[in-house]
Amino acid sequence: MKMTFRWYGNGNDSVSLEQIKQIPGVEGIVWALHNEPVGNIWPMEKILEIQKDASKYNLNIDVVESVNVHEDIKLGLPTRDLYIENYKKTIENLGKVGVKVICYNFMPIFDWTRTDLYKKLDDGSTALFYEKSKVEFEGVNPLVLIKEISEGSKGYTMPGWEPEKFERLEKLFLAYKNINEEKLWENLKYFLEQIIPVAELNGIKMAIHPDDPPWSIFGLPRIITCGENLERLLNLVDSKSNGITLCSGSLGSNPKNNIPDIIRRYNERIPFAHIRNIKIYENGDFIETSHRSCDGSLDITEIVKAFNERNYEGYIRPDHGRHIWNEKCRPGYGLYDRALGIMYILGIWDILEKNKY
Numbered sequence: 001m002k003m004t005f006r007w008y009g010n011g012n013d014s015v016s017l018e019q020i021k022q023i024p025g026v027e028g029i030v031w032a033l034h035n036e037p038v039g040n041i042w043p044m045e046k047i048l049e050i051q052k053d054a055s056k057y058n059l060n061i062d063v064v065e066s067v068n069v070h071e072d073i074k075l076g077l078p079t080r081d082l083y084i085e086n087y088k089k090t091i092e093n094l095g096k097v098g099v100k101v102i103c104y105n106f107m108p109i110f111d112w113t114r115t116d117l118y119k120k121l122d123d124g125s126t127a128l129f130y131e132k133s134k135v136e137f138e139g140v141n142p143l144v145l146i147k148e149i150s151e152g153s154k155g156y157t158m159p160g161w162e163p164e165k166f167e168r169l170e171k172l173f174l175a176y177k178n179i180n181e182e183k184l185w186e187n188l189k190y191f192l193e194q195i196i197p198v199a200e201l202n203g204i205k206m207a208i209h210p211d212d213p214p215w216s217i218f219g220l221p222r223i224i225t226c227g228e229n230l231e232r233l234l235n236l237v238d239s240k241s242n243g244i245t246l247c248s249g250s251l252g253s254n255p256k257n258n259i260p261d262i263i264r265r266y267n268e269r270i271p272f273a274h275i276r277n278i279k280i281y282e283n284g285d286f287i288e289t290s291h292r293s294c295d296g297s298l299d300i301t302e303i304v305k306a307f308n309e310r311n312y313e314g315y316i317r318p319d320h321g322r323h324i325w326n327e328k329c330r331p332g333y334g335l336y337d338r339a340l341g342i343m344y345i346l347g348i349w350d351i352l353e354k355n356k357y
């Protein structure tokens with residue numbers, strides 16, 4: 001297992017590379033060109049800048065999260081071919097600096113969705129929270145809800161919540177009226193059939209991120225939601241470069257998803273994993289907790305064990321953390337709780353390794 005830490009870039013993150021370097025076990029950053037508009041070719045100069053920054057601290061840049069997929073590709077519009085060509089060129093550029101994994105998602109319009117970014121936990125810390133009744137009722141106005149949530153982000157930008165997308169929200173919703181789950185599968189297949197050979201040639205594994213939460217919201221289709229659909233994804237293009245980002249917290253918010261089982265089954269096609277815990281309430285609401293198993297509903301020990309049993313050699317990162325010790329940071333992406341998460345994951349891993357011999 002190779003430990004990594006998500007970093008948003010100089011001037012765009014409350015956490016510095018120097019701090020990341022001092023977290024035990026971290027070998028690389030998980031990065032992206034966050035200011036590059038979706039659909040553009042990522043310029044070589046900007047990629048090289050990140051490489052230069054990271055190499056000062058001897059951190060690798062093997063994992064990119066995310067090269068986002070333009071909505072026209074997900075919608076299957078005629079303009080998709082242009083954006084797919086651009087995507088291929090970005091893959092080639094990333095291959096030139098030795099990137100090994102590209103995380104992406106295929107969620108229509110919205111990436112990860114929460115209703116409260118600073119919900120108080122019993123210990124006084126705050127964390128990301130999803131309240132079903134705020135999202136899942138007839139007549140919900142996504143525009144109002146999303147505006148309200150982003151305004152509550154205390155000025156930090158959030159990955160997948162690019163403001164320019166929300167200016168086109170009404171038009172996008174109209175366009176998705178013609179897209180059901182099967183059509184979305186078709187559009188994903190079309191995309192993968194073109195980009196996977198390019199990824200193969202460049203030594204890169206594409207790793208799709210599960211939908212978060214893993215069910216339809218605002219009437220939009222969502223397909224990367226469960227073990228069965230992950231298998232369907234893997235079979236769309238049978239290549240080691242067509243893989244999964246195993247995100248425990250995203251898949252895990254549906255209690256029917258057995259995460260250790262999914263890991264044991266597909267580990268060879270999981271080049272990258274996000275590990276975090278969530279506490280699911282009886283009514284289906286959920287909140288992100290510390291990584292520790294007993295603090296949430298997911299058995300993180302069992303999840304790490306499943307990776308360990310398979311001698312997992314892919315990349316792992318702790319996922320969202322709580323906001324603790326008065327840290328001022330991007331929602332879910334502070335230093336302290338994610339660093340604690342790393343120590344917990346590595347602690348479990350080390351014991352399991354020791355017990356092997």
Ligand code: DNO
Pocket residue numbers: 065066103104105111112159160209320332
């Ligand atoms: C949120 C993240 C997601 C994730 C994308 C991957 O914190 O987990 O935005 O990066 O869905 O494409």
